[in-house]
Amino acid sequence: MLDLQQVYNTLFDYYGPQYWWPADSNDEIIIGAILTQNTNWKNVELAINNLKNENSCSLEDIKKISDDLLSELIKPSGFYNIKCKRLKDTASALCDLNGVEFPDRDLRNFILSIKGIGPETADSILLYAYKKPFFVIDAYTKRLLNRLDNQLNYHTYQDYQNFIMSHLEKDCQLFNEFHALIVVNAKNACRVKPKCNICPLVKLCNFGCDYESINSKS
């Protein structure tokens, strides 16, 4: 039986705290969450630096600047026309909230109702900017879970999220750190082409590649 708390403890002991999300403000987290959709984080950094150089890295700034300038500044992150619209729509919707408090579920549904904000982007915003305990499911998380337990047969985003959230304390700091550690480990070891010989989770994982045989070859 997969013990998620043990998985977390192992990752934390190995990599240490990750201090996520990498950003200077909550608005920058929200902007980064949209810009990183299907995009390498390095490219997002180039776009965010452009916004900062124009003093335009807040939601109020995003509302004010022209579509043409915004598209130009975020160009390095790719999909810049569609992301320009998504940033504008999101800035407008979230600024309108103006500090009004909702139950967490209602806030999530509101954010999800913004066109261009799907479940992963919404949960990234909720967890890292609004400090609400929703676990972020991304491609890395799905890959890790499927490898850790090859009996899992989950398909939808909600399948994965329900599984994780029903097996852990609903704690923002835990969700924050765990997701960050999953990403770091996915880039380091649990890649598309896995490097199980350097993975701290290898003894907890029933992925098809055999740890002993990999070790003996290296």
Added chain:
DNA sequence: GGCCAGGCGGCCC
């Protein structure tokens, strides 16, 4: 020079 990245919505069936 090809492949891919921390998704999403619009289609189609």
Added chain:
DNA sequence: GGGCCGCATGGC
């Protein structure tokens, strides 16, 4: 509900 497509740049 699932599968495919367009959206685009820069790093490797």
